Amino acid sequence: MFPSPILTIYISRQFSVAVASVLAALTGLVSLFDFLELLRRSASRPDATFNLIVEMALLRTPWVVMTILPFAILLGGIWAFWRLTRSSELVVARAAGLSAWQFLGGPVLCALALGLFAVGGLSPVSAALFAQAERLQESFLDAGGGPLALNGGQLWLRQADNTGSVQGVAIMHARGVMMRANVLTASQVSIFRLGPNDHMIDRIEAMQARLIPHSWLLANARVLVPGKLPSPPSAMAMPTDLTIDRIQQSFAAPEALSFWRLPGFIHVLERAGFSAVGHRLRFQALLALPLLCATMSLVAAGFSMQSSRRGGVGRMIGGGVAAGFALFMLSNIAEQFGQSGALPVVLAAWAPAAAGLMLALSLLLHLEDG
Numbered sequence: 001m002f003p004s005p006i007l008t009i010y011i012s013r014q015f016s017v018a019v020a021s022v023l024a025a026l027t028g029l030v031s032l033f034d035f036l037e038l039l040r041r042s043a044s045r046p047d048a049t050f051n052l053i054v055e056m057a058l059l060r061t062p063w064v065v066m067t068i069l070p071f072a073i074l075l076g077g078i079w080a081f082w083r084l085t086r087s088s089e090l091v092v093a094r095a096a097g098l099s100a101w102q103f104l105g106g107p108v109l110c111a112l113a114l115g116l117f118a119v120g121g122l123s124p125v126s127a128a129l130f131a132q133a134e135r136l137q138e139s140f141l142d143a144g145g146g147p148l149a150l151n152g153g154q155l156w157l158r159q160a161d162n163t164g165s166v167q168g169v170a171i172m173h174a175r176g177v178m179m180r181a182n183v184l185t186a187s188q189v190s191i192f193r194l195g196p197n198d199h200m201i202d203r204i205e206a207m208q209a210r211l212i213p214h215s216w217l218l219a220n221a222r223v224l225v226p227g228k229l230p231s232p233p234s235a236m237a238m239p240t241d242l243t244i245d246r247i248q249q250s251f252a253a254p255e256a257l258s259f260w261r262l263p264g265f266i267h268v269l270e271r272a273g274f275s276a277v278g279h280r281l282r283f284q285a286l287l288a289l290p291l292l293c294a295t296m297s298l299v300a301a302g303f304s305m306q307s308s309r310r311g312g313v314g315r316m317i318g319g320g321v322a323a324g325f326a327l328f329m330l331s332n333i334a335e336q337f338g339q340s341g342a343l344p345v346v347l348a349a350w351a352p353a354a355a356g357l358m359l360a361l362s363l364l365l366h367l368e369d370g
Helices: 005-045 050-059 062-085 088-094 106-139 244-251 262-272 277-304 314-341 345-367
Strands: 155-161 169-182 185-193 199-212 213-223 234-239
Touching: 005 050, 005 062, 005 106, 050 062, 050 106, 062 088, 062 106, 062 277, 062 314, 106 277, 155 185, 169 199, 199 234, 244 262, 262 277, 277 314, 277 345, 314 345
Parallel strands: none
Antiparallel strands: 155 169, 169 185, 185 199, 199 213, 213 234
16 A cells, blocks of 8 residues: 555655754754854954854854754654654554555655755855865964965975876975965975886976976976986976865865765875875765665654654653764764774765664564564
8 A cells, every 4th residue: 555645745744844943953053052162262363353253154054064964854853753643643644554664755755855965965065165164264263374384384295297108106395385376386396206116216306396287387496317417407397187276175174075076086186195085985974975864764763653652752752862872973983983994984984874774674663563
């Protein structure tokens, strides 16, 4: 027996309204605490005005929405299903011959759609605004002047080297790194070109380097080859696939990149020799987000559809909230293990969704008496 479309739409609407209300309330609460923390940090920074702090908090709001979305679906689902159970609407539906698996299709699809929208639509907006908030924070709240200044004005870069007949890598060390008007310049530049098996090909010493699209422009550069005299100083151009944005983002949080940009950026990082574990973990977590959202709707149903006449409703709802916190802690622990390399990235990202799904299926099977 298939549920009536009217019943499916009604339950889905109740579920969606409850989730939207809880999401708005949680977003406001978390954003308020975030604003207070930014306000505290700005107390010793006279340049960080109140309007700037408000702007930074607002810019971080979409990122907050994406972070708390699964938990909002859990709490909103518990609220919606508990109201429907208390009013005996779900009891009547089940007495009419409908199982929980039938009328839960609408809420699960709604949760899945929310997850897909968050990944495909909200992620680019969240990443762009989060990156802008991070730049404001680095400029007005952090002690340094940006990611390049964190290394005392020095920068180490590793990139693929395709200038010669032998494919290799180039390791660049620069002092006096400065970025002004979106132009990256460095002085006292040393570039070590390595071939297969890390065999030294040559070394380039330049007084100054400037990053332009697809190239490093080297001024007064001398090439030092083992067993030969240094070449006369001259201007050189060294090809590169790095850009200012990619260099900055390699030091920034993976949350500053959207779902659509992560695969290409991961490829560039790994090709250049940077560690992309954090970015790959973020990409897999975004892939798992729709499943996690759908799983949270099933967990909510399993913990809140028990009839109030049987008693223990408070314990069931409390158990649902506790299960949500447990899944949240599991997600954080798995992320830490994934960042350290103790767990494969795919396992660390998908483990919370898989654990929640097994919990939800067990609860619903028990609720339906097998």
